[in-house]
Amino acid sequence: MEKMALKYSSYKSEKAEIVDIKKLTENEKLFRVVLKNKGSLDHEPGQFVMVSLYGIGEIPISVCSSPMISDYFELCVRAVGKVTRSMHKLKKGDEIGIRGPYGKGFPVRILEGNDLLIIAGGLGLAPLRSLITYVLDNRRDFGKVHLLFGCKEPKDMLFSDELEQWNKRTDMHYSCTVDRASPDWAGNVGVITTLIPGVDIEPSKTFAAIVGPPVMYNFVIKELIAKGIPEQNILLSFERNMKCGNGKCGRCQIQNLYCCQDGPVFNYEQIKNLSEAI
Amino acid sequence: MKKPKIAFFDFACCEGCQLQVANMGEGVLDVLAAFDVVEWREVMSEKWDKKYDVAIIEGSITDNHAVERITKIRKKANILIAYGSCATIGGVNGMKNNFELDDIRKYVYGESYKFFPTELTKAVHQVVKVDYFVNGCPVYIPEFVAILKAVLQGIPYYVPDYAVCVECKLNENICMYDKGVTCLGPVTRAGCNSWCINNGNICYGCRGMLSNPNEKSARDVLAKYNIPIELIINKMNMYNKCREII
Amino acid sequence: MEENQYVVLKKELFNDFITRLAGIKKLVAPVSKGFKNFAYEEVSSGEQIALKYIPTILPAKKYFMPQNETLLEFNTGKKSNVEAFVEYEPVTLFGLHTCDIAGIQCLNMALSERPKDYNYLSRKNFITIIGLECNEYCDEFASCHLVNADFPSGGYDLMFTDAGEYFIVHINTESGEEIVTNTEIFNKAETFHLNELIKIRENKRKIFSNEVPIERRHIPELFDRSFRSNVWKEVGERCLSCGNCTNVCPTCYCFDIRDELDLDMKHGRRYRVWDSCQLEPFAKVAGGFNFRKERFVRQRHRYYRKFRYPVDKFSRFFCTGCGRCTRTCMANISLKETLSQLVRESEDRVWKRWL
Numbered sequence: 013m014e015k016m017a018l019k020y021s022s023y024k025s026e027k028a029e030i031v032d033i034k035k036l037t038e039n040e041k042l043f044r045v046v047l048k049n050k051g052s053l054d055h056e057p058g059q060f061v062m063v064s065l066y067g068i069g070e071i072p073i074s075v076c077s078s079p080m081i082s083d084y085f086e087l088c089v090r091a092v093g094k095v096t097r098s099m100h101k102l103k104k105g106d107e108i109g110i111r112g113p114y115g116k117g118f119p120v121r122i123l124e125g126n127d128l129l130i131i132a133g134g135l136g137l138a139p140l141r142s143l144i145t146y147v148l149d150n151r152r153d154f155g156k157v158h159l160l161f162g163c164k165e166p167k168d169m170l171f172s173d174e175l176e177q178w179n180k181r182t183d184m185h186y187s188c189t190v191d192r193a194s195p196d197w198a199g200n201v202g203v204i205t206t207l208i209p210g211v212d213i214e215p216s217k218t219f220a221a222i223v224g225p226p227v228m229y230n231f232v233i234k235e236l237i238a239k240g241i242p243e244q245n246i247l248l249s250f251e252r253n254m255k256c257g258n259g260k261c262g263r264c265q266i267q268n269l270y271c272c273q274d275g276p277v278f279n280y281e282q283i284k285n286l287s288e289a290i
Numbered sequence: 291m292k293k294p295k296i297a298f299f300d301f302a303c304c305e306g307c308q309l310q311v312a313n314m315g316e317g318v319l320d321v322l323a324a325f326d327v328v329e330w331r332e333v334m335s336e337k338w339d340k341k342y343d344v345a346i347i348e349g350s351i352t353d354n355h356a357v358e359r360i361t362k363i364r365k366k367a368n369i370l371i372a373y374g375s376c377a378t379i380g381g382v383n384g385m386k387n388n389f390e391l392d393d394i395r396k397y398v399y400g401e402s403y404k405f406f407p408t409e410l411t412k413a414v415h416q417v418v419k420v421d422y423f424v425n426g427c428p429v430y431i432p433e434f435v436a437i438l439k440a441v442l443q444g445i446p447y448y449v450p451d452y453a454v455c456v457e458c459k460l461n462e463n464i465c466m467y468d469k470g471v472t473c474l475g476p477v478t479r480a481g482c483n484s485w486c487i488n489n490g491n492i493c494y495g496c497r498g499m500l501s502n503p504n505e506k507s508a509r510d511v512l513a514k515y516n517i518p519i520e521l522i523i524n525k526m527n528m529y530n531k532c533r534e535i536i
Numbered sequence: 537m538e539e540n541q542y543v544v545l546k547k548e549l550f551n552d553f554i555t556r557l558a559g560i561k562k563l564v565a566p567v568s569k570g571f572k573n574f575a576y577e578e579v580s581s582g583e584q585i586a587l588k589y590i591p592t593i594l595p596a597k598k599y600f601m602p603q604n605e606t607l608l609e610f611n612t613g614k615k616s617n618v619e620a621f622v623e624y625e626p627v628t629l630f631g632l633h634t635c636d637i638a639g640i641q642c643l644n645m646a647l648s649e650r651p652k653d654y655n656y657l658s659r660k661n662f663i664t665i666i667g668l669e670c671n672e673y674c675d676e677f678a679s680c681h682l683v684n685a686d687f688p689s690g691g692y693d694l695m696f697t698d699a700g701e702y703f704i705v706h707i708n709t710e711s712g713e714e715i716v717t718n719t720e721i722f723n724k725a726e727t728f729h730l731n732e733l734i735k736i737r738e739n740k741r742k743i744f745s746n747e748v749p750i751e752r753r754h755i756p757e758l759f760d761r762s763f764r765s766n767v768w769k770e771v772g773e774r775c776l777s778c779g780n781c782t783n784v785c786p787t788c789y790c791f792d793i794r795d796e797l798d799l800d801m802k803h804g805r806r807y808r809v810w811d812s813c814q815l816e817p818f819a820k821v822a823g824g825f826n827f828r829k830e831r832f833v834r835q836r837h838r839y840y841r842k843f844r845y846p847v848d849k850f851s852r853f854f855c856t857g858c859g860r861c862t863r864t865c866m867a868n869i870s871l872k873e874t875l876s877q878l879v880r881e882s883e884d885r886v887w888k889r890w891l
């Protein structure tokens with residue numbers, strides 16, 4: 013067997029450095045990453061990158077910072093297994109590999125001029141943070157902006173500083189709920205769908221963006237359709253097992269669609285007849 | 291960085307996979323060079339009150355003494371590795387569970403059996419938490435090396451949860467069923483690179499069963515090949531008896 | 537048919553030809569392994585080759601996309617360094633049936649789609665393909681006519697057709713032409729040779745006919761109607777999820793990517809290995825949720841990846857009718873039988889609607 017260096021490879025990543033790490037919760041950390049030999053990552057909100065820890069593995073992680081920032085980007089990672097736990101052990105200055113960005117994110121140009129209803133469940137806030145910060149950076153291009161956020165317990169709350177800031181803004185409506193309250197919790201308790209009826213929007217000119225655990229989707233979609241939001245205006249981002257990001261390895265397939273290339277963001281009309289989607 | 295301390299312990303075991311470190315070929319020795327191998331007698335002596343980083347357990351848990359001993363070891367070890375079928379699935383020792391306990395004691399100890407209490411044979415993880423499983427009887431050395439590397443890297447090792455057939459096909463073996471011979475490959479966990487079939491033997495299921503085997507269909511397949519179900523149950527029990535107590 | 541595209545090789549010169557061919561670069565051909573099993577293996581003489589063979593255990597994809605293939609090599613640690621590699625081997629494949637050539641055509645399409653797979657695309661240029669046409673069915677499991685893979689249609693450098701005393705050889709590419717020139721063993725094809733070829737093909741058209749009672753162009757519709765069919769449930773109940781049917785399939789290319797460190801724990805490689813949508817962990821995500829948990833859903837996915845999804849994307853079926861999946865299945869799950877069941881069930885449904 014002979015060996016030849018490949019100038020182009022769809023599996024090779026860029027060198028990147030972790031320039032800052034912030035602990036968000038017991039299980040989630042926020043990594044600020046700079047590409048060493050390339051300028052900006054140049055991503056769209058909702059896109060993801062493949063993160064490499066050489067010798068351990070490679071995993072898909074959503075970019076959670078605004079595309080308006082070009083010096084660095086951020087990844088919010090929950091420690092669940094081999095690569096993510098190892099990532100949590102990394103320190104400032106450590107090197108990782110990045111390839112991407114991959115996939116189709118939120119169609120921000122199409123969203124312009126519309127009201128936005130952003131619904132985040134748990135870690136789903138990470139990819140949506142990239143959309144939210146983009147929208148806030150370009151605030152006047154959009155109509156009303158609502159953010160609904162739900163998580164298990166108050167201590168699981170991601171980006172709590174930012175949530176607080178967003179809560180204070182007058183050009184954005186924010187509400188939040190937890191499944192189980194702690195003694196000092198004064199806010200809503202219950203599933204996220206309970207927040208939807210109270211939202212004041214013009215359904216025909218609203219886009220909804222939803223990211224959360226698989227169980228959340230059906231309930232939320234039903235509520236949104238009841239509210240009169242058109243099916244093609246309901247945007248969802250899916251998580252699947254991904255190995256290549258190139259539409260080849262077959263793991264992320266949702267029937268005929270490849271989540272890594274055709275998604276991860278889909279509109280409801282595209283996938284409503286696909287039983288493997290939700 | 292200081293080398294992690296590693297210690298070996300053996301329990302009831304068929305001796306088929308005695309941990310003969312010296313015989314394991316270079317791969318293992320090279321990886322073990324990254325560890326500080328401590329003599330087990332030393333570790334087990336009364337004086338040893340320190341912890342060790344890695345404990346490798348061979349053999350299954352067959353009586354009260356063993357339960358006590360393994361519990362002690364677990365307390366002192368950061369990482370515990372079950373090594374070989376006896377430790378990971380109960381192995382051949384599990385066959386004991388096929389018989390009435392008194393019968394076994396009678397058989398083993400003669401008439402004085404009443405003085406020798408014995409319990410159901412258990413795999414190590416049925417008694418204490420196990421961090422890494424080195425399956426197989428004997429273990430497959432390249433996998434053992436991979437697991438030791440994972441220990442050094444501080445990452446988990448996942449035993450494949452798919453059939454030995456996968457590796458067997460990748461090695462392009464002629465299927466035993468084409469030769470008219472029964473093979474446990476379709477219900478056994480891969481990870482051994484199908485080395486028995488590569489060498490002309492059938493798979494005896496020594497690595498334990500898949501987490502979710504299609505047992506009904508596996509039975510039908512055997513019927514189709516005119517293989518008496520008892521034969522296969524015997525073969526399977528040889529290694530997998532302990533599965534029933536989980 | 538243009539005469540200058542054809543040459544003739546006398547059967548008595550076949551062994552000489554193989555020896556000469558093996559002198560050019562590594563030569564691989566079907567070899568008998570016993571128990572009605574065959575495999576593509578390196579050969580150096582004609583006697584080793586099984587000219588009459590049923591599809592090999594593994595298809596020729598093992599040369600285009602090896603079971604275990606290095607993608608990257610790296611150094612970990614402070615001064616990390618990563619290189620992308622392709623491992624390749626110049627090789628001539630002799631004796632590929634039209635179904636196996638169709639399989640390579642499928643892989644070519646899938647892996648040259650953007651983002652391109654440069655490992656595959658670089659390696660494929662080192663491989664020469666010499667086909668060997670089937671004049672009759674290999675066995676009862678074949679369904680190459682159904683998917684239009686029973687006659688040669690490109691994808692090879694040379695194509696051999698057995699005409700009794702001699703082979704008629706079609707030259708399809710320049711590198712095929714080079715083999716003909718360099719081995720100095722072929723004769724010019726005369727008109728009567730070509731007439732013979734036409735006769736063989738006519739005869740073949742009588743032998744090869746639809747193996748499943750449905751017209752080719754109606755297959756996508758059949759699948760559109762059958763997503764919720766009971767046939768999948770029945771197939772799923774029998775399936776052992778051993779993954780054999782996909783590993784032996786010439787058009788399956790799903791893979792896993794893994795990392796491995798050398799003994800020094802500093803250098804390592806990232807490699808890919810064949811994987812299968814039939815295996816339980818395939819579509820499982822961290823957290824334990826499995827998007828294709830049930831066996832019948834996984835089996836259904838396999839069939840749709842052969843007969844429905846690629847039709848939209850690549851305008852062809854990703855099944856070559858080679859029959860390997862059926863031959864290898866211990867649970868007796870038969871591709872032809874499953875398709876026939878779908879047809880029958882679908883007809884029943886249509887009738888019921890009319891009655």
Ligand SMILES: Cc1cc2nc3c(=O)[nH]c(=O)nc-3n(C[C@H](O)[C@H](O)[C@H](O)COP(=O)(O)OP(=O)(O)OC[C@H]3O[C@@H](n4cnc5c(N)ncnc54)[C@H](O)[C@@H]3O)c2cc1C
Pocket residue numbers: 060069071072073074075087088089090091092093094095096097135138139250251252253254276448449450451817821822823824
């Ligand atoms: C488009 C996309 C975007 C994503 N964005 C984010 C993000 O922004 N932030 C984030 O944190 N995550 C995100 N994820 C999820 C993230 O990719 C996964 O959490 C990650 O791949 C887990 O990798 P791991 O190596 O840490 O876990 P693994 O070690 O692969 O597995 C995690 C869990 O599965 C079990 N497991 C896995 N394999 C086996 C096996 N063979 N046997 C037994 N158990 C097994 C482990 O026990 C563990 O509990 C995203 C995923 C996708 C598809």
Ligand code: SF4
Pocket residue numbers: 454455456458459463464465466467473474475476484487493
């Ligand atoms: S020989 Fe055994 S392991 Fe190999 S494919 Fe056949 S049944 Fe599976």
Ligand code: SF4
Pocket residue numbers: 426427454478479482483484485486487492493494495496497498
């Ligand atoms: S082939 Fe079967 S018996 Fe042999 S080592 Fe593997 S699991 Fe054990």
Ligand code: SF4
Pocket residue numbers: 774775776777778779780781782814861864865866867868869
């Ligand atoms: S070969 Fe048969 S039993 Fe194995 S996965 Fe395929 S259909 Fe299922």
Ligand code: SF4
Pocket residue numbers: 781784785786787842854855856857858859860861862871
């Ligand atoms: S699906 Fe079966 S018959 Fe079709 S190409 Fe694959 S192995 Fe051959």
Ligand code: SF4
Pocket residue numbers: 590591633634635636670672673674675678679680681685686856857858859
């Ligand atoms: S499936 Fe058709 S083309 Fe392939 S070997 Fe059989 S007869 Fe020949």
Ligand code: FES
Pocket residue numbers: 253254255256257258259260261262263264265270271272273
């Ligand atoms: S991640 Fe490999 S196909 Fe989508």
